[in-house]
Amino acid sequence: MRTISATGLDHHVLGIGINAQPDSETRVDLPGPREQRDRVRAAIINSSWLWPDGAVRLERDHADGELGSSADLALAIAVLIATGQAVAWPELADTLILGELGPDGSVRACRGVYPAVKAAKAAGLSRVIVPDENIAEAQLVSGIGIVGAGPSLHWVNSWLASATAADDVDDAGEPDPIGLLLVTADAETGDVTVESLGAGPVPGSPPSDRTDGIGVGRISVSTADLAEIPAHVLRAISLAAAGGHHMILTHEAPAGFAGDVAALLVGLLPPLSATVREEVMDLWSLAGALEPNLSAVIDGDSEMVAVLPNLLLDRLYGQPDHPARPGYMPLAHHGVLHLYDTAAIQGFALDVVAQTMSRRSVMAMSHSPYGRYPAEFQLLATTAACPKSHTPCTCRPEARVLHTQHIHDKLGAHAAINIAATEPAASFDPEAVPTAEKVATARIRAARRWGASQGAAYTNHTVPADMLRSVSDEGFAYGIHNDLAGLAAAGVLSDRHVELVQRLMWTIADYDGITAPGDVQLTQALALHLHTPKPH
Ligand SMILES: [Zn+2]
Structure with a gap:
């Protein structure tokens, strides 16, 4: 599980380690600020998953920089994996995950996507999952796969399950093609399909109005x-x-x-x-x-x-x-x-x-x-x-x-x-x-x-x-x-x-x-x- 930490303009890829200790006292430790833990918890509960009642500790693999709201999505997925509610797709080690979570489990646009994607590329990662609204900004960095997170935490979780299943069928050791992965869901059945489109223009969101002032x-x-x-x-x-x-x-x-x-x-x-x-x-x-x-x-x-x-x-x-x-x-x-x-x-x-x-x-x-x-x-x-x-x-x-x-x-x-x-x-x-x-x-x-x-x-x-x-x-x-x-x-x-x-x-x-x-x-x-x- 990888996300980003930052000090000023310095951005670092941060590994999130999962330490589940079901026998110890009841505690869920997240490395970010307090309000981040609250957002992640609300998103998980309101998406009808269980917030763990045993101890789960997420650990940073280095101490540089602080976590921003863009780390919400990665932390939520880590909690879901720690509690067996999500599958640990092997490629996650090669994937940076960015996205802020709303209390209803929606994935929201986040700030700092451009420097974060540059850091992911510099660290040699293959792909970045970003909020859909940030796809165009992420694509300013070439040579790394950009995946739209879709509307919600649910969506991302289904996508991980689907990607893991696809890997099991194919050769699990094969790296994914670099480029845009288009994620679509069947409105009737809810089945999620993933297509690689290669590098190219994305159906990103239209630019909004200029910021005031x-x-x-x-x-x-x-x-x-x-x-x-x-x-x-x-x-x-x-x-x-x-x-x-x-x-x-x-x-x-x-x-x-x-x-x-x-x-x-x-x-x-x-x-x-x-x-x-x-x-x-x-x-x-x-x-x-x-x-x-x-x-x-x-x-x-x-x-x-x-x-x-x-x-x-x-x-x-x-x-x-x-x-x-x-x-x-x-x-x-x-x-x-x-x-x-x-x-x-x-x-x-x-x-x-x-x-x-x-x-x-x-x-x-x-x-x-x-x-x-x-x-x-x-x-x-x-x-x-x-x-x-x-x-x-x-x-x-x-x-x-x-x-x-x-x-x-x-x-x-x-x-x-x-x-x-x-x-x-x-x-x-x-x-x-x-x-x-x-x-x-x-x-x-x-x-x-x-x-x-x-x-x-x-x-x-x-x-x-x-x-x-x-x-x-x-x-x-x-x-x-x-x-x-x-x-x-x-x-x-x-x-x-x-x-x-x-x-x-x-x-x-x-x-x-x-x-x-x-x-x-x-x-x-x-x-x-x-x-x-x-x-x-
Ligand atoms: Zn005067």
């Missing part, structure tokens, strides 16, 4: 919407994409404006590398959000995770569950985390965002042993400058400053770009519209300068501060260091802000094809960085 992939922005974005904001978006910089934007525009800026930014980001895409798919799978967004993720697009202001902290971080459910920050890994109407987000939530930007990962909210989920996102924090979202704004200047002050207090030390869009776009210049090609060229220039770490090229945002300093010492035009030192001495810039301005100067130079950042890049970087909340 999050979306994946590229969203095109119409020319009419682009024309609403002032030229200096278009420029800031291109630089944010080229350098990977976090960005704060206050604006006077109607609500759709911020969404257009976010869509434009995410559309400029380069496609995810194969390694990163795997991580992103694992995270989305663990959130139960991979399948609804399959097509975009397979294309390797960066995600955009839009966070609405009335968020609860656990949605940002992740929810304590088995396995821990990744929240918006890990889901935005290598994509854009768009805080929409940031002024309405409470200070402690912004603290959590700021902390995560420093650590680039979050704790997987779960029981011990703790894992971590990666969360290297690019922040876009937008907010209306007017506390009452009036157009035109008639608020007192102090009220406007107060409205956005806490954003700058909490996030200002992370955002290289900090601008306001207070004036409507003057005239539309198609030449000013940023392109993914220009962004890619700028990123290549940065990668040539900084190199890479663990297979990922540094951006001007991710390059370590000491490398940034030493290369800038050599690379900046003559006199620029004195100018920066002067700004620091005058109290205009703290050390942290000097660093952010340096990073941004490199991005401006890379984007414009300049080799050594100088006066022009310093002036532009300061204008993009030194936003202070303005009255009208």
Whole structure:
């Protein structure tokens, strides 16, 4: 009997050993959390099987990782085998079983199927039994047989009996053909038949609607919407994409404006590398959000995770569950985390965002042993400058400053770009519209300068501060260091802000094809960085 255990993104195939001791005291030991035992017990009893009154102990064959709800089905089958209510199909040793159980014995979709099936393949198993709703997600992993579990625990048990009987007739030593096994039952007689279809498309469930509040992939922005974005904001978006910089934007525009800026930014980001895409798919799978967004993720697009202001902290971080459910920050890994109407987000939530930007990962909210989920996102924090979202704004200047002050207090030390869009776009210049090609060229220039770490090229945002300093010492035009030192001495810039301005100067130079950042890049970087909340 094999299922999965996990710590953060690390998934391990876990063997479940059956230790039935009918003579000892009454006890049924299951290795998972308490509520899992309750689910398994209810599913067995409500499927008209007997819950053992003697001792049955299920034992894990290693201690790594914790069991999630996806282990329900395997544990239930193990209990049934231990009590002689199910047959121990010899091939179970070569089969990973995944599925959550409802109290009525139904098999439910579970989270984390994609990383679990990858782990099964890596462990050399021949097949995986998954809930029918997860078949399409499981099939993202090629070279391993995928079996739909059918609607219920009853169904799986009948299937095991049928497979065992078929093995007895055939040569029991023959391995099953790898590929999809189609399980069908005769509606009249209830007889179950198993057919091997080989690898190929499955009649999986149609993708459901996108999960609330999050979306994946590229969203095109119409020319009419682009024309609403002032030229200096278009420029800031291109630089944010080229350098990977976090960005704060206050604006006077109607609500759709911020969404257009976010869509434009995410559309400029380069496609995810194969390694990163795997991580992103694992995270989305663990959130139960991979399948609804399959097509975009397979294309390797960066995600955009839009966070609405009335968020609860656990949605940002992740929810304590088995396995821990990744929240918006890990889901935005290598994509854009768009805080929409940031002024309405409470200070402690912004603290959590700021902390995560420093650590680039979050704790997987779960029981011990703790894992971590990666969360290297690019922040876009937008907010209306007017506390009452009036157009035109008639608020007192102090009220406007107060409205956005806490954003700058909490996030200002992370955002290289900090601008306001207070004036409507003057005239539309198609030449000013940023392109993914220009962004890619700028990123290549940065990668040539900084190199890479663990297979990922540094951006001007991710390059370590000491490398940034030493290369800038050599690379900046003559006199620029004195100018920066002067700004620091005058109290205009703290050390942290000097660093952010340096990073941004490199991005401006890379984007414009300049080799050594100088006066022009310093002036532009300061204008993009030194936003202070303005009255009208
Ligand atoms: Zn106002």
